Amino acid sequence: MAATEYKPLLPVKQPVPSDIEIAQSVEPVHIAKIAEAVGLLPDEYDLYGTHKAKVKLSVRDRLAGAPDGKYVVVAGITPTPLGEGKSTTTIGLCQALGAYLKKKVLTCVRQPSQGPTFGIKGGAAGGGYSQVIPMEEMNLHLTGDIHAITAANNLLAAAIDVRMFHEASQSDEALFNRLCPADKQGKRKFATVMLRRLAKLGINKTDPDELTPEERREFARLDIDPASITWRRVIDTNDRFLRSITVGQGTEEKGATRSTGFDITVSSEIMAVLALATDLADMRERLGRMVVGNDRKGRPVTADDLGVGGALTVLMKDAIMPTLMQTLEQTPVLVHAGPFANIAHGNSSVVADQIGLKLVGPEGYVVTEVGGSHAQTHANPSPPGPSGLTPDCVVLVATVRALKMHGGGPPVVAGTPLHHDYTTENVDLVSKGCCNLARHIENARKYGVPVVVAINRFASDTDAELQAVKEAALAAGASDAVICAHHGFGGAGAVQLGEAVVEACSGTKPEFKFLYDVDLPIKEKIEIIAREMYHAAGVEYKPEAEAQIEKYTRMGFDKLPICMAKTQYSFSHDAALKGAPSGFILPIRDVRASVGAGFLYPLVGNMMTMPGLPTRPCFYDIDLDPVSGKVLGLS
C-alpha cells in the first residue's frame, strides 16, 4: 500500500487487529485537552469522566458573529448489508485533515444505538485505525442521551393510556376537579401547560372557575380515539417480542386493553426532535406539539394537551448538549443524536453541526455523516433545512464490493461467506455496477454541490478495479475520486481524500438548490422525490396512505417537508433492484407524521422499527475483565 506519501502516526499492524484491540491500544488524551485545542472555554463544557464532555450551547452564542467553517457531508452509494465504511471514512477523513494536513476539523457523528451493539451488527464508532475512542464509551451509554429519550418517549406513552383510562371512569366534572384541584383556600389554578390547551381550544380564560360546563368538558376530556394512536413505546434493546403486544391486561386496568408495540429508541420522534431542535426553547415547542393521535372529532392530540411537554423537555435538557470525544489521532468529535434512518432523516444534530462550524472557523472543516437512504434522496429535512446549513461538498463513499453487487454480482448476505466474485478481480462487474455510483453523483449534483468520491479500498480490490471506479466517478461528474485506506492506516490512508475535499471546498460556496417547494401538496412533493431521485415512473398510493394524506392535509400538516421511509438497499422500493433502476411504480403504503420534529414520512413498503436478536448475538463475546475493568469482545 503505497498510495500515500504520509507515514502513519499510529503504530499500524497488518493484518489489521480487531476494532476493540486497536481502540484499547491507544490511550486517549484527557478530553479537556481536546476541548482546549478546539477552542472551548473551560465553562463551555461539562466533563463526564476524563474522555467525554458535554458541550454547552453557549459556545455557539459566544461565536455567533464569527464566520462558519466549510461543511462537508459524507454519504454513500447504495450499500451491501455489510456496510461500505461510511462512518469509518468520515472519521478517517477527519484524522487526515486534522492530524496530517493540520486543518482545523471537527467530526459530527451519530450516537450508536445500544440495541445492535449486543445484537448482530456490533458497535458504530468507525473501524480499524479510524475510530472514535474510547469505543466502549461511544457504543454503550455515552452520556445518557438515548436513555433520556427512552424515558421521555415512555412517559408520554404512559400518559396517553392512563388518560384514556381515567377519562373512561370519570364524569366531566370529576375530571376537571382532579385536573384543577382547589387549594386550601378553595382556589383553583391552571398549570402553565394547561394554558396551551386552552389557547388551542380558543378559550381565553385564566381562572378555572370561570369556565362554562361545556368549556370544562372540552378542556378536561381529550377523548382520544384509541384507533388513531400512533405513539408507541420504545426501548434501546433489540427485542422483537415487543414489536406487537397487547397492554392493559391486568385486572386493575379493567379490560382497557389495547394493541400496540415497542420500537427501538432511536426511532422515537423525540430522537428526531433532538436532532433538529436549535435550542432548549425550540425543543420545548417541538416536544409539546408532537401529535400522538386524534380525538373522536378528528382533531390532533398533542403532548401539551396531555400536560407533559414541559416534563419531556426537563428529561431532555442535558441531551441537547453534544458529547465531545476524540479520534485515534486526537482530532475532536461531536457525538450527538442518531435518528433511525429507516423512518427519519438519519443525521447527527443541527446544534452539533452549528457548534462545529463556529469552532473550526472559516479555514476549518466540519465533516458530518448522513445516514441510511438519505444519500440517495437528500430530501431529508435537515441539513439543509431548518438549520439553514448547506454543504460545501459531498463525499460519496463507494466500494468495489458494493459496485460488483450493483453490476449483477451474487447476493451479499451478512454472516455467510462472500462469493468469490467479490474476492477475485472482475473489472467488468465493477464497471457495470458503476451505474449506481453515477446515479448518486448525479443526484447530489442536482443540489448544486460538488462531489468527491472516496473509494474505500479493501484488501482484495485490484488496481484495475479501483481504476475503473475512479474513471466512472469522474465521467459522472465527480470533482475528484480518491482511493483511500484509512481502515488500515488511519488518517495517513485518507490524506489524498483530505486534499481532494480541501480543493472541492476552495471555491465560492455553492448555491444549494432545493428539490421542491415545501408548500406544494403532499403528493406533489412525494412525486418530485420519486421522479427526480429514484427515477420512478410513477407513484401508487395504498388506501391507508390516501386516507392519511387527506387527514394530514385537513389538519394543516401538509406544508411539512417529506422524509421517505424507504429501503436503503435500492433506489427503488425493492431491495433486490440493484444498480440504477428506473421505470418502476413506487408504492406508498402509508404516511406518518412527526409533527414535533417537523416532517412527514411516507412508508415505502414495510419499514422495520425494532430489530431482533440472532441465535448467537454479539453479547456472547462481550465480557469485562474484572481485574482491569476492561471491556472484552465489543466489535
Add this chain to the structure above:
Amino acid sequence: MAATEYKPLLPVKQPVPSDIEIAQSVEPVHIAKIAEAVGLLPDEYDLYGTHKAKVKLSVRDRLAGAPDGKYVVVAGITPTPLGEGKSTTTIGLCQALGAYLKKKVLTCVRQPSQGPTFGIKGGAAGGGYSQVIPMEEMNLHLTGDIHAITAANNLLAAAIDVRMFHEASQSDEALFNRLCPADKQGKRKFATVMLRRLAKLGINKTDPDELTPEERREFARLDIDPASITWRRVIDTNDRFLRSITVGQGTEEKGATRSTGFDITVSSEIMAVLALATDLADMRERLGRMVVGNDRKGRPVTADDLGVGGALTVLMKDAIMPTLMQTLEQTPVLVHAGPFANIAHGNSSVVADQIGLKLVGPEGYVVTEVGGSHAQTHANPSPPGPSGLTPDCVVLVATVRALKMHGGGPPVVAGTPLHHDYTTENVDLVSKGCCNLARHIENARKYGVPVVVAINRFASDTDAELQAVKEAALAAGASDAVICAHHGFGGAGAVQLGEAVVEACSGTKPEFKFLYDVDLPIKEKIEIIAREMYHAAGVEYKPEAEAQIEKYTRMGFDKLPICMAKTQYSFSHDAALKGAPSGFILPIRDVRASVGAGFLYPLVGNMMTMPGLPTRPCFYDIDLDPVSGKVLGLS
C-alpha cells in the same frame, strides 16, 4: 422553635418555601471541593458535570487497612402514606453532624426512581432545608445507573424470548452450529461464557468438535419452560398498562405469544445485585447466576446459560461507582442503588457504605437509610449480611402524625385533607399510638443495637404531644429521644439528634445478634421473622408458596437469607392493622428467588411492582425555563 441553640447557617424562611425553591436558592460548590474535603484523591473520582462525581472503588482499596467509622442506620416507625421524613431526617442529621458538630460525616442514600418523580410522589432528595442538591439532578437521570439497569434487565429479557423462539424452529445440530460457528479455517470455538454452561452440565471439554451429539443437545438447547419464567421486563416510568401484557403478537414471531409484564426498574433483581455486589468480579458472578426460570426438567436456567452475564456486567460497569453529591450545607453524600423496598431490601449499596466508612475514618460517621418495611424486620440480607457491616446505632424516625394514626386516628389518605385529629392536640391518641414506636424499638434492640428516636416535628405538633412520644421512647428502651426540626432549619434543627447519635456510638461497638441461622430451612426462617418481628401467631402458606419452597429447596437455594415482601403500613400483612398487632396468621402467597442478588422473598399479599399515574400527575407542573435552563415545578 427554640429547641436548638445553634443558629441556622442557611438563610431559613418561614413558612418553609417549596423544596425546589430552597434547593435552587443555594449554589452548590464544585463537587471537586466536596471530594477533596472528604479525602478523595483526584484520580479516585470521575466528574459528571460540576455537581456530581462517580467515586471509584479504588479508594476503598487504598484505605483497606484503615479503621472504619461509625455506622448509623436510619429507620422509621410504621408510616402514614404521606411519609414521615426518613430521608429528610437522614440528611438533616448529617448536616448537623458535619456543618455544626464538625464531625466527618458521609450520607448514603438511594437513587430515587424517576417514575414517582413524574407521578404522584415527587422526588426523593430530602425536603425543606435538609436536601441533597442539585435536587433536579438527584431526581432525574443522575449518572445513569438506573438507565443501565433498565438496559441490562431488558437485554436479558430479550435474550430469553428470542432463545425460546430460535430453539423452537431449529434442530439441535443447527442450533449448535449457530452457537459455535466454524471460522474460515473450519475451526469452532466456545465463547468464554459458554464454558460456564459446560461446567454446570459437567461437560469437561473445551473443543466444540469433541462434544457428542447428546452433549451438543444438552449444551445448545436450554429448553426453558415458558410457564416457569419469572424474569420480567422493566421501565423507569409509572406505566400501569404494562403490568400485564402479551408479547410476541407480530406475524414474524409466528404465534410464540406469552403473557408477561413490566415492573418499575428499581424492582429489577439487577438493582438488588448492584446494592449487594462488593466489586466488579462479584457483580459479574451475581449477574451470571441470576435465575430466569427453569427448563422442562426442572433445572434452573441462568443469565450465563443464555450467554449474557458478561454483557450485563459491561452495561453495569459504571453503575457500580456511587455518585458523590452534597447537602444544602455542603456535607458529602453518596447516592447509590435503590432496590425497591416492596420486594427487596431497600438499602443503598454495600460499596457506598464501605467507601464511606473508610473515608470518614474512626472518628467519623456514615449515616445510611433503610427503606420500606425493613425498619420493622431488619431481616434484610444487608447490612448486616454479606457486607460484614453492622450498625453502631439505629436512628428511628417517628412523627406525632403517624403515632396518632396508630393510636386509632382516622385513615390518612394522600391527596385528601388531614382530619382535624391530626392538626389539633390529642395527647391521648399519640400515647396510644406509641405502641408502634415501642415495638420498633424492641425489634431493633433484639439485634443488640442502641436506638435513638428522632421525633420529626411538624408545625401543628404541641409540646405535650412531643413530650409524650419522648417519654414512651425512653420507656421502651431507646438510648435517647430527640425532637428535631431539620425540615425548617437544616442541620441547626438536628444538632441535638446529632449529639444523641454521637453519644449512642461512643461506647464499644455493639455485638450484632442475627435473628436466624441462614442455614435453617426456608419455612423456619420465615417463621422466626414472623414470630419475632411481626408478633404473628403463625404462618399460612398458599399452595403456590408451598410449591416454590419445595422447588427452591430442591434447587439448593434454601440456604439464602429471607427478605419479606410485605406492606410497610403494618407489622402484619394487613395495612389496616395499625399500632402493634399480634396473634394474626401471616399468609405467604408465593415465594420468589433473587438468586444472583442472593435472597428469597416471600410475598405476603399482593406486592405492587409497577406504580400508576393519577389523573393529574406531577408532570403537569414540571417545565423548563428555556432562558435560564432552570427546572420548574419539581417537588
